[in-house]
């Protein structure tokens with residue numbers, strides 16, 4: 001699918017906009033539905049800011065719900081080929097789909113510890129972390145945070161993922 005220019009973006013109907021950006025927040029089309037009402041946008045930066053401030057203003061319960069819609073990194077959904085296209089691309093971009101059994105076990109164990117402490121999966125913007133070692137270090141460190149800190153940190157990561165997914169769809173030149 002060719003990348004959208006700002007003009008093409010602003011000519012989308014609200015429904016087309018919603019379909020195009022439905023997964024920039026993982027499995028949460030409500031964000032794109034909300035932001036479709038804000039068309040037209042002055043710039044891609046403005047549009048990204050609109051999604052991010054939509055996320056920021058959600059009640060904590062909804063933020064939790066969104067975090068829980070994220071797949072475990074290198075987890076079951078990867079193994080069964082059921083990741084969303086976006087997530088699958090992100091996994092592949094840092095080799096999470098091709099870990100050694102040892103690395104995969106390490107991450108799986110830390111993910112399970114993290115989830116049992118916080119009640120939601122470990123979420124990080126893998127394309128920004130960019131390397132398995134960084135992801136592993138990040139989960140090892142963040143596991144010591146409080147639930148309040150982690151809710152905030154994890155939501156910041158959702159915002160980074162959202163930004164990169166938007167930039168993947170638009171012609172940001």
Ligand SMILES: NC(=O)N[C@H]1NC(=O)NC1=O
Nearest residue numbers: 071087122123124125126
């Ligand atoms: N659990 C988790 O962080 N999932 C995500 N992170 C990312 O960059 N893509 C995802 O699907």
